[in-house]
Amino acid sequence: MFGHQQKNVQPAVDERTQPWVEKYRPKTIDDVAAQEHTVSVLRKALSSTNLPHMLFYGPPGTGKTSTILALARQLFGPDNFKSRVLELNASDERGISIVREKVKNFARQTPRAQAVASDGKTYPCPPYKIIILDEADSMTQDAQGALRRIMETYARITRFCLVCNYVTRIIEPLASRCSKFRFKPLDMSSTSTRLAQIALSEQVQVTNEVISALVSTSAGDLRRSITYLQSASRLSSSTDPPAPITLRDIQEIAGVVPDEVMNNFASSLGADSIPSIFSKLEKQDFDTIRQQVKSIMREGYSAAQVLSQLHDLIVQHPVLTARQRSACALAFGDADHALCDGADEELWVLQVALRVNKAIS
Amino acid sequence: MSLWVDKYRPKTLDELSYHEGLTTRLRSLANSGDFPHLLVYGPSGAGKKTRISCVLRELFGKSVERLKIDQRVFLTPSKRKLDVNIVQSNFHIELTPSDVGNYDRVVIQDLLKEIAQTQQVDLSAKQRFKVVVINEADLLSRDAQAALRRTMEKYMSNLRIILCANSTSRLIAPIKSRCLLVRVAAPSLEEIQAVLQQVAKNVGFDLPPEASEKIAEESNGNLRKAMLVLETLKMQSKDLNSPLLTIPKPDWESYCHKVADLIMSEQTPAKVMEVRGKFYELLSHCIPPTVILKTVADRLVDKMDESLKADVMYWAAFYERRMRIGNKKIFHLEAWVVKVMSLYKVMCTSIY
Numbered sequence: 262m263f264g265h266q267q268k269n270v271q272p273a274v275d276e277r278t279q280p281w282v283e284k285y286r287p288k289t290i291d292d293v294a295a296q297e298h299t300v301s302v303l304r305k306a307l308s309s310t311n312l313p314h315m316l317f318y319g320p321p322g323t324g325k326t327s328t329i330l331a332l333a334r335q336l337f338g339p340d341n342f343k344s345r346v347l348e349l350n351a352s353d354e355r356g357i358s359i360v361r362e363k364v365k366n367f368a369r370q371t372p373r374a375q376a377v378a379s380d381g382k383t384y385p386c387p388p389y390k391i392i393i394l395d396e397a398d399s400m401t402q403d404a405q406g407a408l409r410r411i412m413e414t415y416a417r418i419t420r421f422c423l424v425c426n427y428v429t430r431i432i433e434p435l436a437s438r439c440s441k442f443r444f445k446p447l448d449m450s451s452t453s454t455r456l457a458q459i460a461l462s463e464q465v466q467v468t469n470e471v472i473s474a475l476v477s478t479s480a481g482d483l484r485r486s487i488t489y490l491q492s493a494s495r496l497s498s499s500t501d502p503p504a505p506i507t508l509r510d511i512q513e514i515a516g517v518v519p520d521e522v523m524n525n526f527a528s529s530l531g532a533d534s535i536p537s538i539f540s541k542l543e544k545q546d547f548d549t550i551r552q553q554v555k556s557i558m559r560e561g562y563s564a565a566q567v568l569s570q571l572h573d574l575i576v577q578h579p580v581l582t583a584r585q586r587s588a589c590a591l592a593f594g595d596a597d598h599a600l601c602d603g604a605d606e607e608l609w610v611l612q613v614a615l616r617v618n619k620a621i622s
Numbered sequence: 623m624s625l626w627v628d629k630y631r632p633k634t635l636d637e638l639s640y641h642e643g644l645t646t647r648l649r650s651l652a653n654s655g656d657f658p659h660l661l662v663y664g665p666s667g668a669g670k671k672t673r674i675s676c677v678l679r680e681l682f683g684k685s686v687e688r689l690k691i692d693q694r695v696f697l698t699p700s701k702r703k704l705d706v707n708i709v710q711s712n713f714h715i716e717l718t719p720s721d722v723g724n725y726d727r728v729v730i731q732d733l734l735k736e737i738a739q740t741q742q743v744d745l746s747a748k749q750r751f752k753v754v755v756i757n758e759a760d761l762l763s764r765d766a767q768a769a770l771r772r773t774m775e776k777y778m779s780n781l782r783i784i785l786c787a788n789s790t791s792r793l794i795a796p797i798k799s800r801c802l803l804v805r806v807a808a809p810s811l812e813e814i815q816a817v818l819q820q821v822a823k824n825v826g827f828d829l830p831p832e833a834s835e836k837i838a839e840e841s842n843g844n845l846r847k848a849m850l851v852l853e854t855l856k857m858q859s860k861d862l863n864s865p866l867l868t869i870p871k872p873d874w875e876s877y878c879h880k881v882a883d884l885i886m887s888e889q890t891p892a893k894v895m896e897v898r899g900k901f902y903e904l905l906s907h908c909i910p911p912t913v914i915l916k917t918v919a920d921r922l923v924d925k926m927d928e929s930l931k932a933d934v935m936y937w938a939a940f941y942e943r944r945m946r947i948g949n950k951k952i953f954h955l956e957a958w959v960v961k962v963m964s965l966y967k968v969m970c971t972s973i974y
Contacts, residue, residue: 605912616932619932
């Protein structure tokens with residue numbers, strides 16, 4: 262009894278602290294931003310209430326999970342949702358035993374009779390269940406192998422939807438059983454309209470400049486840009502009176518190194534962002550570069566971020582030759598690998614800086 | 623009798639001396655009632671921990687400082703027992719999961735679930751949630767980070783996590799995007815000097831500006847180091863005014879410099895043997911191999927010819943990484959020394 266009481270005390274998720282990502286998840290598939298092709302195919306499937314097995318793949322934050330959740334909700338309505346949909350987040354419970362027990366048990370149940378929709382709307386509620394395997398690419402090969410037969414045997418009463426980032430990590434027999442949908446990274450305009458919508462309904466004052474900064478730092482990942490927007494608005498609203506969100510805030514939240522610092526660094530390597538004829542005349546010596554690296558590391562910027570921004574500067578550099586750029590790219594590749602292995606950050610940033618400098622001069 | 627570093631550590635947000643913008647932000651976040659997960663990062667000695675404890679104080683009031691140390695035992699899936707030391711108060715809990723190496727996932731999962739599922743009992747508490755401070759978050763294994771991921775979303779109502787890390791490079795993106803990133807940069811020379819002067823005034827002696835400048839330069843942006851140096855200086859000599867004042871280098875550092883000098887002096891197998899002896903000595907005194915390598919390399923490039931500097935650094939980075947992956951640190955240190963020696967020798971012979 263005590264346990265029961267405790268359950269009641271548990272407060273509902275506070276509206277204010279709820280992540281906006283959850284709050285503004287699309288309710289219907291028509292709300293899904295961009296991805297016109299996928300949505301149009303799915304709309305057809307919705308009207309005919311027949312669904313194939315599906316495989317959604319694409320970079321993070323493009324709406325894969327949102328789409329399948331919205332689709333399931335439209336098919337079954339809120340009342341049947343629980344009994345008809347099994348969502349497994351593969352990042353915590355994967356492995357062959359889960360597939361054998363939980364998935365198989367759910368897959369072979371005959372779908373329960375349709376409950377009467379309490380909100381008065383009619384839902385198609387077709388006679389099958391949906392199993393959503395989120396982050397399917399982190400499932401082991403064995404676990405995926407165990408799915409093969411299950412998918413076929415219970416195909417009449419259960420549809421699978423695999424969601425993953427890398428389609429190559431899904432074993433071929435599974436991929437061939439599904440119809441594949443690719444989710445493209447979101448384009449600038451649809452991200453910014455969605456952000457503007459959210460800002461409007463949350464009554465956050467944002468300028469166009471801020472929105473474009475959000476879009477560019479998140480690189481097509483809508484979830485990331487929404488999270489950044491929420492953090493920024495938290496920061497700004499916590500002061501009294503609320504300070505407007507500035508470009509600098511966004512960069513700080515995203516952990517981006519400010520442009521002037523990067524340009525300074527690049528020019529000390531001999532790769533100015535605004536090339537001048539004179540810049541190459543004086544060769545940069547070792548000690549200035551070491552000083553620069555030291556000061557950047559002291560500011561506390563993360564090495565991975567510094568390298569990726571330096572990489573952008575070099576690759577988009579207007580006057581460097583292809584050979585120079587490839588030499589730099591090799592250095593970046595090595596450094597990234599090293600950082601993944603957990604090597605010392607300062608040493609590797611310095612190493613890259615020296616190699617870039619050597620390649621350019 | 624505690625060290626000055628601890629004795630004069632700021633206890634509240636108001637006492638923090640530099641990064642004012644950050645301080646106001648932290649204060650308003652703590653008071654807004656909508657406190658997010660935090661990820662505090664920056665170089666060591668910049669004041670991350672101090673800021674975290676000040677935020678906790680702002681959140682929960684004075685009683686957060688009543689700490690107790692607990693030893694907990696966790697059981698791994700393979701039935702091994704892990705002992706973990708946990709510092710906790712009524713409102714927060716502090717842990718360093720990377721101590722247990724590979725099994726950090728077990729600690730994270732067990733402990734966080736346990737905390738998250740119990741609610742704040744104390745009705746007079748200022749906040750409904752508890753705070754978990756995770757030190758050295760960048761050393762968490764990937765599995766442990768993945769385990770954090772869901773917990774952070776699921777138990778948002780009665781749990782906040784503050785991660786403390788030296789760099790964000792090794793944290794997976796989903797964690798970064800769920801936290802509010804707080805960068806604590808190292809203090810500048812002037813800021814260190816100001817803090818040193820302040821401490822000197824509190825202790826009750828005069829710190830000449832030249833001395834404080836020297837200490838600040840020596841500390842390399844590490845405030846903790848600067849404070850420790852100041853205290854040793856004061857203990858050693860009563861008079862800080864003398865122009866001959868030198869800051870004593872730690873033993874291991876001068877030892878590393880000796881190694882560098884050895885490498886420069888002669889490039890023969892006999893010297894390699896000698897260097898090896900010194901490395902063993904350093905390692906057996908628990909100086910981290912990366913620190914040894916960096917100090918020796920720093921010293922070497924100061925003395926080397928301009929044309930060789932880049933190469934020395936290149937190979938230093940190369941062998942440092944191998945050292946991380948490898949098991950036996952001394953092999954890689956030696957390999958690097960031999961490499962540097964051969965480079966140097968080739969250059970020397972090509973001149974004549």
